[in-house]
Amino acid sequence: xxxxxxxxxxxxxxxxxxxxxxxxxxxxxxxxxxxxxxxxxxxxxxxxxxxxxxxxxxxxxxxxxxxxxxxxxxxxxxxxxxxxxxxxxxxxxxxxxxxxxxxxxxxxxxxxxxxxxxxxxx
Numbered sequence: 001x002x003x004x005x006x007x008x009x010x011x012x013x014x015x016x017x018x019x020x021x022x023x024x025x026x027x028x029x030x031x032x033x034x035x036x037x038x039x040x041x042x043x044x045x046x047x048x049x050x051x052x053x054x055x056x057x058x059x060x061x062x063x064x065x066x067x068x069x070x071x072x073x074x075x076x077x078x079x080x081x082x083x084x085x086x087x088x089x090x091x092x093x094x095x096x097x098x099x100x101x102x103x104x105x106x107x108x109x110x111x112x113x114x115x116x117x118x119x120x121x122x
Contacts (some may be wrong), residue, residue: 003035004098004108013119022086026115028063034071038101041070042077047094047110052087053076063086064096076078088117 009029016025034040046060069077093112101107
């Protein structure tokens with residue numbers, strides 16, 4: 001069985017944002033760690049991005065940041081990407097489509113995480 005750990009860190013990019021135009025830019029760095037016994041490959045991703053107005057955007061595609069990385073047992077792969085929200089707070093969640101070295105496919109769930117302008121929540 002494959003065990004994948006996913007760690008997310010988010011950052012608000014004030015210099016790229018324009019709140020007056022409803023553009024809040026966030027970067028997120030994700031570290032995917034293979035805690036299983038087989039090598040795995042990330043094939044695709046699917047995201048559900050929700051802003052504070054409950055507007056949902058779905059994004060899906062092959063790989064992440066142009067790569068379909070192979071991750072050996074005990075190894076990690078990190079990447080940074082970003083999204084733009086129309087509100088200063090939102091959430092993202094989704095899954096990665098993965099395949100084990102033996103050819104069996106599975107989904108690694110990406111738990112919901114918050115995107116928020118610093119100090120917006122007290």
